[in-house]
Amino acid sequence: MSRMTTSVIPTAGRRGAARSPLRAAGRVATSLWLPIALLAAWWAVSVSSTSPFFPPLPTIVAETWNQWVLHGAWTNAVASLRNLAIGYAAGALIGIVGGSLLWRLRLLRVAANPIIYFLYVLPSPALLPAMIAIFGIGEMRQIALIALGAIWPTLLNTLDGMRGIETVKFDTARALRLGGWRTYWRLVLPGAGPQIAAGLRASLTVSIVLMVVSEMVAAQSGIGYFILQAQAEFAITKMWTGILVLAIIGTALNYLFVFVERLALRWYYRSRALGGS
């Protein structure tokens, strides 16, 4: 625990080294070689395919450009992303606030525990018919479903992260007389930050799944609607373009999440890299 030196650990040197362009390029290459190899393999194997169900990858790529850029299918992606953004934001917010309340109020936690696990293990798509009955077939229903699914991973991780904060940190807060709200903002939220982030990431994955699922039932727009519609018209290549767009959006959102997380939790990743707390 205690380090036997009295000098400042030279972190500047390490960070400088990691920033050199050669190293950075090396890191990117390390993480990208497999995806690139798989894409190349797909391309090579499919390029002479005559099966109507597995069109050549070059054809899918050309058709994607055609459908999604030239023929205006991008409006489906916009509709999907808008629902996702609103639903995910609402679910995440409810998850963090709910998790905080459950952490703070023991009585509520004990009472709510069975209900939460019941809702957590219930597959959210099963609620789709109920959602249609409640919200009709508008976008509100899709947003509500995404939000409902996104709540649980964030809520449970928020609660768990807050309960895992060391007692000494709370003693410190009391000794410094931080008071209720300052303790929450300066200690409880940042202290649970790494685990809240893990919950938010799991919620994002759930949200993307629910976004697609909700668009496949009684919807008039969205990527899921596009994929299902194309399949119904036997436009198999068109269907594959929807799947490709979905994969690209999912990957992009995931990387965006990791990027924001690394920025927000810089202290956490850097202190762990140093072998600190």
Place this chain on the structure above:
Amino acid sequence: MTATTTSAVLAVDGLRKIYDEGTDHANMAIDDVTFDVRKGEFVCIVGPSGAGKTTLLRCISGLAAPSAGTVAFEGRALDSVPDELGLVFQDYSRSLYPWLTNARNVALPLAARGVPRSERGERVSAALSSVGLGHVERKYPWELSGGMQQRVAIARALSYRPELLLMDEPFASVDAQTRFDLEDLTLRVRRELGITVVLVTHDIDEAIYLSDRIVVLSKNPSVVKEIVEVPLGDDRTQIATRASDEFLRLRTRLMSLVMPGEA
């Protein structure tokens, strides 16, 4: 029996602490502890390991409520940690918040006490330089060595100019050399700021070197075995003071109190 005098910063009277009171596994950590701390005094609390020293500190800081007896800080009974009290814990790596820079860690209690933002920067720099730390404001605690982290924790406790500084085994997690440095730092800070210090330790030599008086606790459940005066004067140095006859006499005396079987 009132132990409270007008000049007592801290008055502990008949303190008792029982954990899980009223259950089968009730555990009495402290039986009966009474002592005073006068203004400007340096008092160490020593005792064998498991003597409930940390429990006692939690009770006299207002972090834990006693089961019986009273703790008065400047004449008022404690119900929470008072505004003019600074606390330093043993475990600096946990008590400093790793998501805040050193400057923001030190500024936390200032913000909580309504010190305007414009003044905070200056107060933070002053507190950090009073413990011999400059240029660490933008760094994070985990970028510093253990001894420097504990200095930041001390600076944080001093930043709001408390009347009384309570320290719980503050130097137990640093190496010997750093330990001597931090002991001298504590003595210097106490002299410069004129504050009262109560320090809990299991190290008898450390207690003698630092104290004006030493409260010796018995084994669990604790009672005060004896309160020993330390007439070593104000000017103390690690080498000369620790080699003096008076120091060795006190050392023998305290050893026989803490480990009666072996003396």
